[in-house]
Amino acid sequence: MTRIIDGKQLAAQVVDDVATEAKLFLDKHGVKPGLAVVLVGEDPASQVYVRNKIKRAEESGLNSIEHKLPADIDQNTLDQLIDQLNQDPAVHGILVQLPLPDHLDENAVINSILPAKDVDGFHPVNVGLLSSGQDAMVPCTPLGCLIMLRQVMDDLTGKHAVVVGRSNIVGKPMAALLLRENCTVTTVHSRTQNIEQICSEADILVVAVGSPEMVKADWVKPGAVVIDVGINSVEHDGAYKLKGDVDYQAVAPVASAITPVPGGVGPMTIACLMKNTLTAATQQLS
Numbered sequence: 001m002t003r004i005i006d007g008k009q010l011a012a013q014v015v016d017d018v019a020t021e022a023k024l025f026l027d028k029h030g031v032k033p034g035l036a037v038v039l040v041g042e043d044p045a046s047q048v049y050v051r052n053k054i055k056r057a058e059e060s061g062l063n064s065i066e067h068k069l070p071a072d073i074d075q076n077t078l079d080q081l082i083d084q085l086n087q088d089p090a091v092h093g094i095l096v097q098l099p100l101p102d103h104l105d106e107n108a109v110i111n112s113i114l115p116a117k118d119v120d121g122f123h124p125v126n127v128g129l130l131s132s133g134q135d136a137m138v139p140c141t142p143l144g145c146l147i148m149l150r151q152v153m154d155d156l157t158g159k160h161a162v163v164v165g166r167s168n169i170v171g172k173p174m175a176a177l178l179l180r181e182n183c184t185v186t187t188v189h190s191r192t193q194n195i196e197q198i199c200s201e202a203d204i205l206v207v208a209v210g211s212p213e214m215v216k217a218d219w220v221k222p223g224a225v226v227i228d229v230g231i232n233s234v235e236h237d238g239a240y241k242l243k244g245d246v247d248y249q250a251v252a253p254v255a256s257a258i259t260p261v262p263g264g265v266g267p268m269t270i271a272c273l274m275k276n277t278l279t280a281a282t283q284q285l286s
Ligand SMILES: Nc1nc2c(c(=O)[nH]1)N[C@@H](CN(C=O)c1ccc(C(=O)N[C@@H](CCC(=O)O)C(=O)O)cc1)CN2
Pocket: 048, 049, 095, 096, 097, 098, 099, 120, 140, 141, 169, 231, 242, 261, 262, 263, 264, 265, 266, 267, 268, 269, 270
């Protein structure tokens, strides 16, 4: 029987745990852990994600502060806001929703966030800490994927993990995290030759490419654990449906465990943002 890893249920559990800890934090310090959420422009998907982050923050007992900025804001004004949030003692975590409009320099914005408040784990200091196997703020999607893997695997040591995709948000930090868990890690991407063959040797397959249903049944070793990070909106007969990067119907019978889309990695990304904010607040006040 294939196990379906229920991201919605697991995320609710993570949020519950954060809420318990956040209450203890409030009792001890007299303030709630504070999360500043910065949204630039009106991208519909980003608006949904930010709304869900604010909702989850309330459920987690965090204080969320939303900053909605117009799409044509200049770099200087955005930098000034980040500076102000860096200095605000009530703000323990800063989240800038990506992607930013093209005229803004995403790397410059990420680099201007204090590493201690970088709850996305995208700052080069956190990237370096994670890559060198040290305590770091771990990006929310890979952290969520790891928590899901631990639900179905006692020990990841020595497992061959194949990560499909090399983005800064998911692929690269996922590979670093799996290495820290003592996996043998292979990263494959759009220029990799024999990609199907390499994937079919994986005990753990994490797919984050943004290509609907790319991974087919013959790419997957029987009994592998499959984590699908893709969220693709696909039109069928005039209606839009969300599809992962994995052909779920075909792959589920081959895998020992698999995450669905929707309701898999996505909700865990948001829950892990709450977890990171609590961690950041605790580290800043201890
Ligand atoms: N600053 C950041 N920007 C972005 C991140 C990030 O981690 N930090 N990740 C993605 C978007 N993202 C969170 O920001 C995100 C995407 C999807 C989901 C989610 O729950 N998806 C649902 C389906 C949603 C739908 O119905 O459209 C699911 O998978 O069930 C959560 C968070 C890029 N930007």
